[in-house]
Amino acid sequence: MRSEILYPGAFPMVRVELAEGEHIKAESGAMVACSPTIDIESKMEGGFLGALSRKFLTGEKFFFQTLRASRGAGEVLLAPTVPGEIVVLDLDGVSEYMVQKDGFLAGADGVTIDSQMQSMSRGLLGGEGFFILKMSGKGMLLLNSFGAVHKIELKPAQEYIVDNSHLVAWSTTTTYNIEKATSGWVASFTSGEGFVCRFRGPGLVFIQSRNPGGFGAWVRQFIPVTE
Amino acid sequence: MIASTPNALCFGDEFPATGAPCLIHVEGHGLTMTVLSDSDANKRRSESVPFSELTVSAGGLDHDQLVAAWRGPTGQRTLYLKNPDVIRAFRQAAPDHLTMPLERAAKQVRQVRRRRRMTWGIIGGSLLAAVLGLWFGSDALVELAVDRIPIEWERKLGESAYHDFLARQEVMKEGPAVAAVTEMTHRLTDQIPENPYTFAITVVKSDVINAFALPGGYVVVFTGLMKKAESPEEVAGVLAHELNHVLQRHGLERIVKQLGFVAIVSIVLGNQQGLGGVMKQLGVELMTLKFGRAQETEADLTGLELLYRAKIDPSGMITFFQRLAEKDEGRVEWLSTHPMSAARAERLKAELALLPRREAVPFSFKWETIREK
Numbered sequence: 001m002r003s004e005i006l007y008p009g010a011f012p013m014v015r016v017e018l019a020e021g022e023h024i025k026a027e028s029g030a031m032v033a034c035s036p037t038i039d040i041e042s043k044m045e046g047g048f049l050g051a052l053s054r055k056f057l058t059g060e061k062f063f064f065q066t067l068r069a070s071r072g073a074g075e076v077l078l079a080p081t082v083p084g085e086i087v088v089l090d091l092d093g094v095s096e097y098m099v100q101k102d103g104f105l106a107g108a109d110g111v112t113i114d115s116q117m118q119s120m121s122r123g124l125l126g127g128e129g130f131f132i133l134k135m136s137g138k139g140m141l142l143l144n145s146f147g148a149v150h151k152i153e154l155k156p157a158q159e160y161i162v163d164n165s166h167l168v169a170w171s172t173t174t175t176y177n178i179e180k181a182t183s184g185w186v187a188s189f190t191s192g193e194g195f196v197c198r199f200r201g202p203g204l205v206f207i208q209s210r211n212p213g214g215f216g217a218w219v220r221q222f223i224p225v226t227e
Numbered sequence: 228m229i230a231s232t233p234n235a236l237c238f239g240d241e242f243p244a245t246g247a248p249c250l251i252h253v254e255g256h257g258l259t260m261t262v263l264s265d266s267d268a269n270k271r272r273s274e275s276v277p278f279s280e281l282t283v284s285a286g287g288l289d290h291d292q293l294v295a296a297w298r299g300p301t302g303q304r305t306l307y308l309k310n311p312d313v314i315r316a317f318r319q320a321a322p323d324h325l326t327m328p329l330e331r332a333a334k335q336v337r338q339v340r341r342r343r344r345m346t347w348g349i350i351g352g353s354l355l356a357a358v359l360g361l362w363f364g365s366d367a368l369v370e371l372a373v374d375r376i377p378i379e380w381e382r383k384l385g386e387s388a389y390h391d392f393l394a395r396q397e398v399m400k401e402g403p404a405v406a407a408v409t410e411m412t413h414r415l416t417d418q419i420p421e422n423p424y425t426f427a428i429t430v431v432k433s434d435v436i437n438a439f440a441l442p443g444g445y446v447v448v449f450t451g452l453m454k455k456a457e458s459p460e461e462v463a464g465v466l467a468h469e470l471n472h473v474l475q476r477h478g479l480e481r482i483v484k485q486l487g488f489v490a491i492v493s494i495v496l497g498n499q500q501g502l503g504g505v506m507k508q509l510g511v512e513l514m515t516l517k518f519g520r521a522q523e524t525e526a527d528l529t530g531l532e533l534l535y536r537a538k539i540d541p542s543g544m545i546t547f548f549q550r551l552a553e554k555d556e557g558r559v560e561w562l563s564t565h566p567m568s569a570a571r572a573e574r575l576k577a578e579l580a581l582l583p584r585r586e587a588v589p590f591s592f593k594w595e596t597i598r599e600k
């Protein structure tokens with residue numbers, strides 16, 4: 001399995017080459033085009049209840065699609081819904097990442113996707129909802145963001161503070177606390193109340209350069225209100 | 228050849244920020260770490276650390292990873308591992324002072340998980356109760372919840388409402404009316420088998436045509452109702468009906484129903500103290516709780532039976548109900564909490580007809596003199 005990011009920048013697309021028999025799990029709706037040798041199966045990752053909980057509690061689409069090169073080698077073109085960057089991570093079997101809903105684009109079959117319940121405070125204040133996705137296993141993982149992706153590398157015990165609406169993914173070797181934003185932070189439009197996450201290394205934190213909720217609020221001011 | 232599946236991540240200055248995948252072996256004296264990030268197996272670096280040079284803690288997002296730190300030949304190393312086999316091997320081989328913080332952390336993690344499971348369990352349980360309630364009607368759940376409320380708690384609830392109410396009323400301390408109502412009540416309560424309640428009766432001087440019984444057995448009779456009654460049997464009929472609302476715990480059922488499923492769930496799960504507060508918040512007034520049709524019928528029928536056992540003529544109850552329902556002159560307060568229907572009196576008549584005739588024992592007082600006062 002090889003992947004290549006086409007048109008890097010705001011409107012990228014990813015090409016994944018599959019050898020015969022290989023397959024990839026993609027967020028349903030992510031597929032743009034594919035070779036005629038690729039079969040598309042809608043599969044409920046984590047069983048029916050898992051899919052259901054993802055659907056209702058994380059807002060993720062109900063199904064992941066499995067794109068399988070069952071009739072010979074081929075390629076698929078995948079693209080996220082929102083304008084923004086695509087990041088390729090290579091899971092090595094020990095590294096694990098928590099991914100905020102909407103952050104997942106696709107994963108090799110060796111990648112395991114789990115819906116995980118968060119603690120009440122993280123769920124209520126974190127802004128990612130009560131369920132987030134945990135990625136483990138081995139193989140390629142494609143994440144997408146709204147805007148550009150910025151990678152923060154944290155050394156052991158190094159700290160960094162992130163506005164929670166900009167979070168995309170973070171390694172499970174990090175820890176974080178949710179804190180009320182101090183006055184210097186701009187409160188997000190949607191929650192009205194600003195919360196930030198204080199991360200502590202070691203590990204990686206991926207953030208997106210744009211805030212979907214803030215963008216939505218910005219767009220809404222141009223929509224005429226009919227009364 | 229060493230198996231090349233990594234089981235830990237090593238962090239340090241010379242490693243990438245993601246951590247270097249490495250292989251950990253636990254031996255009798257310490258750890259051996261082999262960094263696997265170099266693809267060339269010959270260049271793989273191995274490093275052995277005795278337990279004495281390690282500091283150990285629990286870390287990671289869920290505090291379920293073993294974090295071991297030491298000073299290596301080329302800098303500080305921090306190891307994150309969550310492979311259960313390796314952690315077990317470490318706990319067996321390492322000296323106690325090293326594994327102690329780990330055991331503490333493991334206990335904490337278990338507690339956090341249990342607490343989280345419980346929180347979600349309660350949320351899930353509430354949702355389930357709500358769904359079940361919608362599907363099967365809430366009555367069964369309401370009864371289940373009411374069964375869990377101890378009499379003692381019910382008594383406290385009624386008592387505080389009783390005192391609150393009486394503080395604003397003109398209470399008759401003694402006199403023929405009080406004596407008459409007390410006699411009626413005793414005649415009735417003497418016939419209740421295994422009565423868990425001690426009934427308290429108060430006569431309130433007021434023209435309002437009303438009487439009520441609060442949860443826990445607090446009965447209030449208004450002089451207005453006594454004026455309206457043409458015989459003591461009529462008042463006794465209302466009392467018998469009220470006492471049975473208490474005995475059947477109808478008031479509690481109403482409260483629980485009004486407070487809804489949150490209250491049900493909190494009672495079923497054993498949170499009884501919080502309910503009084505919830506009730507105050509929602510402004511549920513015990514005195515104005517309206518009973519349901521099924522509860523009225525139940526209180527009527529058991530009331531009739533009680534009158535019969537107490538040798539008080541039950542036809543007084545029936546005629547009084549009929550008269551109260553007919554005359555709309557001046558609002559009959561009692562009817563606002565005990566919705567009357569024509570069928571109620573008819574049903575009582577039919578029930579009474581089925582009972583064998585029995586000689587009634589009259590009361591010791593003269594009703595006319597009491598009414599005049």
Ligand SMILES: [Zn+2]
Binds near residue numbers: 468472518522526564
């Ligand atoms: Zn009634």
